[in-house]
Amino acid sequence: MKILVVADTHKNFEVLDLCVKNNPDADMIIHLGDGEHEFDDIRRMYPQKAMIYVGGNTDFGNHENTHIAKVGDYKIFCCHGHMHGVHEGLATLVAAAKNTGCNIALYGHTHLYRTEVVDNVYVMNPGSLDSPRNHNKPTFGLIEITDDKRIKMNIVTFEIQ
Secondary structure: OEEEEEOOOOOOHHHHHHHHHOOOOOOEEEEOOOOHHHHHHHHHHOOOOEEEEOOOOOOOOOOOOEEEEEEOOEEEEEEOOHHHOOOOOOHHHHHHHHHOOOOEEEOOOOOOOEEEEEOOEEEEEOOOOOOOOOOOOOEEEEEEEOOOOOEEEEEEEOOOO
16 A cells, blocks of 8 residues: 655645656545645546545635544554644654554644654654745655555655656
């Protein structure tokens, strides 16, 4: 299972569309907020893809703030991060993931990519496709859950051609 993870596209449809087109083998797309309009367009363009969206702090639609995704033997906690204090650290996020029985926690909001394992929870922030911070290039995340049930998380620099 291959999961494309994006966040913080901030009305930039072109970059999100290009990212999805460049990852045709992704079985699922997870958008972690601040991109509701372009995500709605992507959902209409790719109805065959499994997709999840959680609301961010600049979204105004009626979106859930967290979503628990079941992927094989794993549960994934998806949120934007603004309600879990991710600028101050990951303790609240990891606790929320553990309290819901999740093995993986995904968040956005900071526009800074990150992958690590915290208290036995795989944690990823894919960064931002539209407006990365700290002079970083745009990034997105890929998660692969292998047939032998291993989790591989990668941050990919997005090069616009």
